[in-house]
Amino acid sequence: MIVFLQSLISGILIGGVYALIGIGLTIIFGVMRVINFAHGDILMVGMYLTYNLFTLLGMDPFLSIVVSIPLMFLFGAFLQKVFINRMLGALPQNQILLTIGLGLIMSNTMMLTYTSDYKILTTDYSSSSFNLWGISISTPLAISFLITVAITVMLYWFLMKTDTGQAIRATAQDREAAQLMGINVKWMSILAFGLGAALAGTAGALISPTYYIFPQIGGTFTLKAFVITVLGGMGSIIGATLGGIIIGVAESLGAVYISSGWKDVVVFVLFLLVLLFKPAGLMGKSRM
Amino acid sequence: MKTILSPLKNPAGVSPVTSAMALAVLAALFLFPSFVESPYALHIMILLFLSTIQGEAWNIIGGYAGQYSVGHAAYFGAGAYTTMILMQSRQIPPWYGMIAGIIVALIVSLIIGAICFRLRGPYFVLASIAVAEIMRLAAMNLKELTNGAEGILTTEVPVFRIGETVITDFLTKVPFYYIGLTIALLTILATWLVQHSKLGYYLQAIREDQDAANSLGINLSIYKSTALAISAAFTSLAGSFYAIYIGFIDPPTVLALDISVQIVLICIIGGIGTIWGPVVGSLVLVPLSEALRSNLIAQVIFKAGLASEESGTGIFLKEHLAHAHALIYGILVVVVILFMPDGVLGWVKKLSAGKGRG
Amino acid sequence: MAPILEIRNVSKFFGGLAANSDVSFTMEAGMIMGLIGPNGAGKTTLFNCITGYYPPSRGEVLFKGQSLNGLEPDKVCRLGMVRTWQKVRPLAKLSVLDNVMVGALCRTSSLKVAREIAMEQLRVVNMENKASFVAGGLPIGERKKLEVARALATQPELLLLDEVMGGLNPAESEEIIQLILAIKKGGTVTQMVIEHDMKAIMRISDRIVVLTSGEKLAEGTPEEIVNNPEVVRAYLGDFHA
Numbered sequence: 001m002i003v004f005l006q007s008l009i010s011g012i013l014i015g016g017v018y019a020l021i022g023i024g025l026t027i028i029f030g031v032m033r034v035i036n037f038a039h040g041d042i043l044m045v046g047m048y049l050t051y052n053l054f055t056l057l058g059m060d061p062f063l064s065i066v067v068s069i070p071l072m073f074l075f076g077a078f079l080q081k082v083f084i085n086r087m088l089g090a091l092p093q094n095q096i097l098l099t100i101g102l103g104l105i106m107s108n109t110m111m112l113t114y115t116s117d118y119k120i121l122t123t124d125y126s127s128s129s130f131n132l133w134g135i136s137i138s139t140p141l142a143i144s145f146l147i148t149v150a151i152t153v154m155l156y157w158f159l160m161k162t163d164t165g166q167a168i169r170a171t172a173q174d175r176e177a178a179q180l181m182g183i184n185v186k187w188m189s190i191l192a193f194g195l196g197a198a199l200a201g202t203a204g205a206l207i208s209p210t211y212y213i214f215p216q217i218g219g220t221f222t223l224k225a226f227v228i229t230v231l232g233g234m235g236s237i238i239g240a241t242l243g244g245i246i247i248g249v250a251e252s253l254g255a256v257y258i259s260s261g262w263k264d265v266v267v268f269v270l271f272l273l274v275l276l277f278k279p280a281g282l283m284g285k286s287r288m
Numbered sequence: 289m290k291t292i293l294s295p296l297k298n299p300a301g302v303s304p305v306t307s308a309m310a311l312a313v314l315a316a317l318f319l320f321p322s323f324v325e326s327p328y329a330l331h332i333m334i335l336l337f338l339s340t341i342q343g344e345a346w347n348i349i350g351g352y353a354g355q356y357s358v359g360h361a362a363y364f365g366a367g368a369y370t371t372m373i374l375m376q377s378r379q380i381p382p383w384y385g386m387i388a389g390i391i392v393a394l395i396v397s398l399i400i401g402a403i404c405f406r407l408r409g410p411y412f413v414l415a416s417i418a419v420a421e422i423m424r425l426a427a428m429n430l431k432e433l434t435n436g437a438e439g440i441l442t443t444e445v446p447v448f449r450i451g452e453t454v455i456t457d458f459l460t461k462v463p464f465y466y467i468g469l470t471i472a473l474l475t476i477l478a479t480w481l482v483q484h485s486k487l488g489y490y491l492q493a494i495r496e497d498q499d500a501a502n503s504l505g506i507n508l509s510i511y512k513s514t515a516l517a518i519s520a521a522f523t524s525l526a527g528s529f530y531a532i533y534i535g536f537i538d539p540p541t542v543l544a545l546d547i548s549v550q551i552v553l554i555c556i557i558g559g560i561g562t563i564w565g566p567v568v569g570s571l572v573l574v575p576l577s578e579a580l581r582s583n584l585i586a587q588v589i590f591k592a593g594l595a596s597e598e599s600g601t602g603i604f605l606k607e608h609l610a611h612a613h614a615l616i617y618g619i620l621v622v623v624v625i626l627f628m629p630d631g632v633l634g635w636v637k638k639l640s641a642g643k644g645r646g
Numbered sequence: 647m648a649p650i651l652e653i654r655n656v657s658k659f660f661g662g663l664a665a666n667s668d669v670s671f672t673m674e675a676g677m678i679m680g681l682i683g684p685n686g687a688g689k690t691t692l693f694n695c696i697t698g699y700y701p702p703s704r705g706e707v708l709f710k711g712q713s714l715n716g717l718e719p720d721k722v723c724r725l726g727m728v729r730t731w732q733k734v735r736p737l738a739k740l741s742v743l744d745n746v747m748v749g750a751l752c753r754t755s756s757l758k759v760a761r762e763i764a765m766e767q768l769r770v771v772n773m774e775n776k777a778s779f780v781a782g783g784l785p786i787g788e789r790k791k792l793e794v795a796r797a798l799a800t801q802p803e804l805l806l807l808d809e810v811m812g813g814l815n816p817a818e819s820e821e822i823i824q825l826i827l828a829i830k831k832g833g834t835v836t837q838m839v840i841e842h843d844m845k846a847i848m849r850i851s852d853r854i855v856v857l858t859s860g861e862k863l864a865e866g867t868p869e870e871i872v873n874n875p876e877v878v879r880a881y882l883g884d885f886h887a
Contacts (some may be wrong), residue, residue, distance in 0.1 A: 035414075086624070086626055096413055101621030261428065272419070432757075489747060489751055497736075503728065503729060504749050
């Protein structure tokens with residue numbers, strides 16, 4: 001029972017980070033209808049950024065989020081302005097290919113710069129844990145979960161209560177109508193991609209104390225991000241939040257009860273099952 | 289208003305000049321090993337054939353039907369692993385193993401099709417990647433069956449006999465050359481047959497506008513599934529052939545995402561939805577890939593004096609250019625998609641259409 | 647003689663919105679039915695329900711006596727009903743001829759036969775000299791004619807035309823009107839025409855159904871409709887026959 005609870009809790013904790021990744025992807029899809037295949041690679045860039053801030057400037061990975069969020073936002077805005085924007089009217093297949101290409105460039109540039117060697121970011125609390133009612137909880141995971149909750153709450157507030165946030169949601173719901181209402185949809189796309197990148201980069205920062213850092217790590221995260229968004233309903237933030245937690249738990253339980261080699265398979269099979277039975281996802285169509 | 293013949297229209301037949309040229313090229317290809325002995329040259333040609341087979345096969349579902357699979361490694365790997373496993377553990381010759389590989393690939397394609405083809409949206413792309421990943425992870429984890437990360441090494445390919453006569457013992461590259469050439473020609477023929485059939489018209493209609501196609505009497509699932517099945521079968525053949533030729537396979541070499549991306553690249557560089565696109569794409573990608581791998585490009589840069597072999601740049605190039613092919617692929621994808629979405633063939637067509645004006 | 651099309655109490659809901667509400671009428675073979683009403687009245691929605699693009703939420707559609715509910719559009723087409731689209735949908739990268747051949751292939755598997763049928767339909771709409779043009783490059787009038795030719799190539803018994811005259815100049819509209827009348831004269835194809843051009847509707851329709859806000863407001867001959875005070879109030883305004 002303890003094993004089950006432990007696995008469940010750590011699944012929820014990592015699920016929070018997954019939720020961040022999924023939310024970022026779903027915002028991009030919701031506003032721009034673009035399938036961002038470079039999402040995991042953006043996360044990877046976030047990881048390396050955090051790593052460098054840590055090794056070069058001694059910044060604690062969790063604190064360095066304050067620096068990485070704006071930097072990753074700018075990176076995302078740059079990608080959107082220079083590359084993605086040219087493709088907004090194009091076939092979705094070509095958009096996907098473009099982002100795949102961008103992802104390849106990102107991961108391989110990192111590989112050439114940093115080599116494929118696994119890098120480890122060890123802080124003094126990297127492997128510490130604490131005890132809650134007999135369950136051992138990893139400290140860094142717990143901290144990242146709390147930060148995730150804080151960020152998610154701020155994000156909800158931003159989207160629901162601010163003018164810009166509502167403009168983003170309006171664009172996601174009906175681009176043409178939003179344009180007619182005077183919303184600058186081009187700006188919304190830049191914002192959305194920047195936001196998505198910032199969230200992915202943040203997720204990367206949050207997991208950097210506990211994951212190996214290497215250039216190819218992006219790929220699996222991209223796929224998982226898609227599973228999360230499809231599971232939650234593409235375009236739905238609440239859906240992505242729920243989806244992230246569900247995937248985190250499924251993966252965690254899979255690792256414990258099946259084997260760690262198969263845990264990713266669990267996620268992908270879950271994806272196919274969702275497509276089979278409820279392709280619109282938990283929350284249905286795009287309502288952010 | 290300029291008239292441009294659609295890709296499908298060819299009722300009048302081919303001109304005699306083109307036919308003569310085609311026959312000449314075909315003859316040259318068949319006679320090539322008699323004149324060229326270098327194993328490396330044969331190897332390059334075999335890689336070209338392999339790449340052509342992969343590209344033509346993908347084109348049927350991606351180029352004609354407009355359904356972009358970024359998980360074709362699943363079929364490539366299915367062919368490779370089925371053939372190797374049957375040969376190594378049951379001593380079943382690869383010419384039968386290939387058929388088994390095709391069956392496995394067909395089953396996988398039917399599963400993906402059943403799940404995705406009734407859906408609208410990008411789900412097929414995502415599911416295709418997911419299925420390929422599932423297979424790669426399965427190959428890594430089912431160590432009893434596949435040897436996991438260590439891969440499968442062939443000891444030797446059985447001798448191919450008809451009756452009592454030995455046709456080949458596969459000890460040189462020459463038999464592989466001819467097998468590769470034959471499969472490549474078969475795949476091109478299959479593509480041509482698809483294009484000039486009701487199936488081809490229907491697939492292109494689906495690609496252009498699914499709803500319109502549906503309203504004109506086209507059952508979307510059936511036709512997409514048919515296209516995917518044909519595509520999967522030929523890709524699996526390529527995988528089986530690759531496995532026997534190279535003699536070693538492991539999950540990263542036959543089931544990884546890179547393979548799937550490479551296959552897509554072959555088509556979009558050459559020109560999606562055309563018969564010769566994948567050939568052109570192969571002619572670009574294979575030499576590029578080999579040049580990178582063998583450090584040819586670095587040597588050229590040094591010889592041309594663009595950088596000194598001893599300088600920091602030179603050392604960097606020497607060490608890393610060989611591994612840079614994935615980066616080059618990424619850059620190629622971005623450049624082609626942004627500036628040449630119809631590939632080299634499409635770009636050439638635009639140039640010559642422009643010249644024809646006035 | 648059973649009516650060729652029966653719409654029985656068809657309703658279609660999107661969330662809380664009733665796009666079609668309890669619509670019923672029948673059509674006899676060979677006639678031309680006009681379907682009119684303000685924008686948003688549910689005309690295209692009705693076409694979508696009839697052809698299987700999505701199923702009606704309630705009610706039944708009977709084509710040649712057979713219930714269509716739940717059938718996919720491709721099966722509906724093979725049964726003999728085809729529609730054109732309000733926003734034209736050419737198969738852009740294919741040639742004009744290939745577009746129509748796609749329609750013709752509904753009835754044959756031979757490319758040769760399909761080509762003959764297609765050329766014949768192109769002659770009917772006066773576009774046979776544009777056969778090798780790329781469909782995506784055509785001006786709007788020719789795209790509309792192409793779409794009609796393509797639909798006719800499926801050899802339908804019932805042709806649904808959705809605002810086929812939208813965006814056309816008077817000469818082009820007249821061509822379409824003549825085409826519709828010629829199709830009727832051929833005797834094998836029944837037609838339902840959604841149109842805003844009232845003069846055209848009056849000329850071609852045997853009967854007219856008026857939809858507003860998803861409901862059937864009125865049905866009758868052109869004279870009856872034009873003199874119906876409710877119709878005048880809801881839609882026709884100052885139009886005089």
